[in-house]
Amino acid sequence: MTQLVSRRGFLGGVTASGLLLAGPAFWRQPAIAATQSASQIHITFGDDAATEMHVSWSTAGSVSRPRVRLGTPGGGFGLEIPAETVTYVDYYGVETYMQHARIRGLRPASTYVYSVLSDGAAGVQGTFTTAPVGRVPFRFTSFGDIGSGNPSWSKSSINAITATNQIEQFNPVVHLLNGDLSYANVNQQSMPAVWADFANNTQPSAMNTPWMPALGNHEVEAGNGPLGYLSYQTRYRLPGNHSRSFQGNWYSYQVGSVLFVSLDNNDVVYANDGGAYFGTTNALYIRGYSGGLQEQWLERTLQQANWDPSVDWIVAYMHQPAMSSSSSGSGSDLGIRQSWFPLFYKYGVDLVLCGHDHDYERSFAVRGTDPGTYDRPTVVSFDTTEVDTSEGLVHIVLGGGGTSSHDDVYEGTDSAYGPWSPANGLISQVYTEPGAFKAVADSSEDATWSAVRDPNTTYPWGVGVFDVDPGRFAGDKTSISMTYYHTPAATIDSATGNIVNPAPIAYDSFTAVRRRRDGWGGSRMDARKASAAHA
Numbered sequence: 001m002t003q004l005v006s007r008r009g010f011l012g013g014v015t016a017s018g019l020l021l022a023g024p025a026f027w028r029q030p031a032i033a034a035t036q037s038a039s040q041i042h043i044t045f046g047d048d049a050a051t052e053m054h055v056s057w058s059t060a061g062s063v064s065r066p067r068v069r070l071g072t073p074g075g076g077f078g079l080e081i082p083a084e085t086v087t088y089v090d091y092y093g094v095e096t097y098m099q100h101a102r103i104r105g106l107r108p109a110s111t112y113v114y115s116v117l118s119d120g121a122a123g124v125q126g127t128f129t130t131a132p133v134g135r136v137p138f139r140f141t142s143f144g145d146i147g148s149g150n151p152s153w154s155k156s157s158i159n160a161i162t163a164t165n166q167i168e169q170f171n172p173v174v175h176l177l178n179g180d181l182s183y184a185n186v187n188q189q190s191m192p193a194v195w196a197d198f199a200n201n202t203q204p205s206a207m208n209t210p211w212m213p214a215l216g217n218h219e220v221e222a223g224n225g226p227l228g229y230l231s232y233q234t235r236y237r238l239p240g241n242h243s244r245s246f247q248g249n250w251y252s253y254q255v256g257s258v259l260f261v262s263l264d265n266n267d268v269v270y271a272n273d274g275g276a277y278f279g280t281t282n283a284l285y286i287r288g289y290s291g292g293l294q295e296q297w298l299e300r301t302l303q304q305a306n307w308d309p310s311v312d313w314i315v316a317y318m319h320q321p322a323m324s325s326s327s328s329g330s331g332s333d334l335g336i337r338q339s340w341f342p343l344f345y346k347y348g349v350d351l352v353l354c355g356h357d358h359d360y361e362r363s364f365a366v367r368g369t370d371p372g373t374y375d376r377p378t379v380v381s382f383d384t385t386e387v388d389t390s391e392g393l394v395h396i397v398l399g400g401g402g403t404s405s406h407d408d409v410y411e412g413t414d415s416a417y418g419p420w421s422p423a424n425g426l427i428s429q430v431y432t433e434p435g436a437f438k439a440v441a442d443s444s445e446d447a448t449w450s451a452v453r454d455p456n457t458t459y460p461w462g463v464g465v466f467d468v469d470p471g472r473f474a475g476d477k478t479s480i481s482m483t484y485y486h487t488p489a490a491t492i493d494s495a496t497g498n499i500v501n502p503a504p505i506a507y508d509s510f511t512a513v514r515r516r517r518d519g520w521g522g523s524r525m526d527a528r529k530a531s532a533a534h535a
């Protein structure tokens, strides 16, 4: 017997105008999930996002012949793909069972139905769509810092339930999850339970749409593996990075004409979050753990993209920001600027998406560093509506996934939050020394790069929605239009107990533009020169 989890049923609160009004209280879901054969279901792209998909789920214990039965909409089920069982025992002795099925040989831009099952257990059905290839329009979404959705856990709130609803509403091809997923590490004695709540809350979307994660400081769980990544690495199957020990920590994949690069900033940040929630005797500060491997991989990846005629755009996403003027959050980290930004500039990365500070902040286009500063990125254009990212990258903090705390109070005195000027005094806290304890930055700078912030201090939540327009012909202009939607706080209907999901509100938008890579004979950076000549 197959239990249907209907995507449309999940969206039962969608009105004629498309607004989400109410959905079930999913933070109550773990009790339900425990009676199911499979829970915490999520899908992730494989090495080739157009032809490979991983289906992953958790079971309460060992199961016989875990597998995925694959089919097509309206065509029934055929192929069965066996799943690999991976377990880990967390610091407090709780064992987690994950099942991972790697499905290959799929057709690009194609929708499949699947059923997750094992012997003697009811199946659970989902759908997925593989990535498109070539220059086609598509949508992706992004935020970090979501939490479990269960408000009884530290750092979590019911707004994570709204966040899941909204990703489904915007219906992206892929959702970029910019680190700080469950916040299990601030609920030390209940880490597997917190992860379960996170994965069950996101399941209604993540079982149908790839939520592709980056590692945040809250994925570092002291006591769970040498880097604290045991939970993360056991729960996710992600595109390869040619390393054995650091599989899934950083990776890339291509969707249409966009290369997405997920980076682990814990490897390079100066700020010491330390996974310190076990106390200083058991803290983990893991800066430098890859010994430069991640940086080498990044350069190789960007070098290849530079010469790949199918890549127009490079979108890097990661957790801690290189630029943030939040006063209640963490601020900027020089380690990121030193490690990644020279490569971002060299190979023309267009967008850099982050989380960590629970707010929204967008930079001007930046390229190079201001002399005599902490590698402060140099503003190359003050245009905030149409930005030629072949001239400079745009860095965006999207840390409003759904946590219980907000950081949307910014340094400086400019109540209008307009473009920076010496008069308004907008500054950024900057970490410039290895091991600087988080939230106690050792330096500061004028935040000349800050273009747009969301100063609504009553709520930090929201999502970035990005629409790719591939252009029409070789060498044509291509664009990525972004709208940031912020979201009022979710509430609970006292009569029904249901979550009342507020509608997202468009707050900020801009369009990134560049020339298509296929119009020029040389590399992607040659296209930049051609774009400048064309202007």
Ligand SMILES: [Fe+2]
Pocket: 180, 216, 217, 218, 319, 355, 356, 357
């Ligand atoms: Fe964080």
